[in-house]
Amino acid sequence: MSLATDAADKPTLYKRIRADIEKRILTGEWPPGHRIPFEHELVARYGCSRMTVNKALSELAQADLIERRRRAGSFVRRPQHQSAVLKIADIRAEIIALGRTYGYELIGHKLRAATAADRERLGVKKAGKVIAISCRHSADNVPFAVEDRLIDLSSVPDAATADFSREPPGSWLLHHVPWTEAEHTISAIVADDRTAAALDIAIGAPCLVIDRYTWRSARTITAVRLLYPGDSHRLVARFKGG
Amino acid sequence: MSLATDAADKPTLYKRIRADIEKRILTGEWPPGHRIPFEHELVARYGCSRMTVNKALSELAQADLIERRRRAGSFVRRPQHQSAVLKIADIRAEIIALGRTYGYELIGHKLRAATAADRERLGVKKAGKVIAISCRHSADNVPFAVEDRLIDLSSVPDAATADFSREPPGSWLLHHVPWTEAEHTISAIVADDRTAAALDIAIGAPCLVIDRYTWRSARTITAVRLLYPGDSHRLVARFKGG
DNA sequence: TACGATTATATGTCTAGACATATAAGTCAA
DNA sequence: TTGACTTATATGTCTAGACATATAATCGTA
Structure with a gap:
């Protein structure tokens, strides 16, 4: 059941790719350590260029949801060991x-x-x-x-x-x-x-x-x-x- | 892993662009509200393609350091006024x-x-x-x-x-x-x-x-x-x- | 003057390539 | 078994274009 299909706004392709992967991670379908598909596999699946897939994965990596390792692939990260972040404050x-x-x-x-x-x-x-x-x-x-x-x-x-x-x-x-x-x-x-x-x-x-x-x-x-x-x-x- | 000052590793171009802009913002040289150069200006200054500049600016926008507005340009954001951030936790x-x-x-x-x-x-x-x-x-x-x-x-x-x-x-x-x-x-x-x-x-x-x-x-x-x-x-x- | 339509422009997204680089995996020698 | 060397490959970065889209600015009209 797809619940996130906010058909209201048409998401761009890379956002859709990012959201698809994010959902699988957050629901536990792809647990920590799981290797997510290679870029070239996602390229084939979504029928787009590698840069588009790369942008989606880069943002997931920036958000610490996945870890990318050259030659090895991209892996779901363990949820950040704790729950709190407090920005330094003056x-x-x-x-x-x-x-x-x-x-x-x-x-x-x-x-x-x-x-x-x-x-x-x-x-x-x-x-x-x-x-x-x-x-x-x-x-x-x-x-x-x-x-x-x-x-x-x-x-x-x-x-x-x-x-x-x-x-x-x-x-x-x-x-x-x-x-x-x-x-x-x-x-x-x-x-x-x-x-x-x-x-x-x-x-x-x-x-x-x-x-x-x-x-x-x-x-x-x-x-x-x-x-x-x-x-x-x-x-x-x-x-x-x- | 500090991103700004690791002179040890040669930073890639987009990272250098990002760091350059980040520095000007953090030192106050470009205060909140300041319009940073247009993409095409940065393209000319760094002699690279627009995608490279775009990647740098996109990351700065993702980090809430700048705000990007179509047709208007990219602007330095006011530092986030709050003091605490707590990631949502299960x-x-x-x-x-x-x-x-x-x-x-x-x-x-x-x-x-x-x-x-x-x-x-x-x-x-x-x-x-x-x-x-x-x-x-x-x-x-x-x-x-x-x-x-x-x-x-x-x-x-x-x-x-x-x-x-x-x-x-x-x-x-x-x-x-x-x-x-x-x-x-x-x-x-x-x-x-x-x-x-x-x-x-x-x-x-x-x-x-x-x-x-x-x-x-x-x-x-x-x-x-x-x-x-x-x-x-x-x-x-x-x-x-x- | 006020408002609606048009236009110009900066960003947003995307492509189809390219070469660089780190590294897992395989190969071979000591 | 161990270590050194080679190779294959996935990611990292980059290019020179393209079209889409939101919107600031301009223009025209009531």
């Missing part, structure tokens, strides 16, 4: 984009030799210097998030002389240090007394937690934990699919 | 991909005329029939998430006859209904007695909440709320940046 820019007044407050700023806990958190072996920062972001004078950050000075020596009393470290890093990889972990906790005070919420109130690690080609740059009031702040994402 | 597939045993339990299943609250939640005006489902997902026999879902039957009539006692509604929908847009909201709450019982956690323990709305071309398909134990489950995302 809280200051985010709040300003929302049309609200951004407020920033540096709570603590320490330069120290990395402790064992610091090294563990940054995932590095060698001892070195780190900067530990905690600060608070607010929107329209209401606490928006508290931030607890560690910067590896051996990766970002310039951070030693940066002035974090006015510019939030996240914004500074985003503008000064190119990153190549990031990892986010989202979880929830209940506020302890310190967190509750910083966010102006009740002890035991829910908090949304984002832990972010940022690397530049296998070098850790920074590890940051962001705490948001769980019942007020929301991470919203809208995006396109199929 | 919990069953997710758990199986983790190599754990998937368990499913239907808690409630009701077909009813949409109440005012249902219409509000689905964001629709007209009254119609809806299906309300609640169920529980488990991994290795440990509660993984509870799900509370509303399906708009006027958008998905087939759902009326689907058997949700064995197949989770998320998986069914993913396989039967193409979607075009989704919105996620992530927040945190503390468990009430019912939630605590379902997830086998303490009352007052933190929970991660994902609210997802799915549309197909302006028609609401489903609204779902997922509750995860906040201290055990984690949404992890790793990705590349620039």
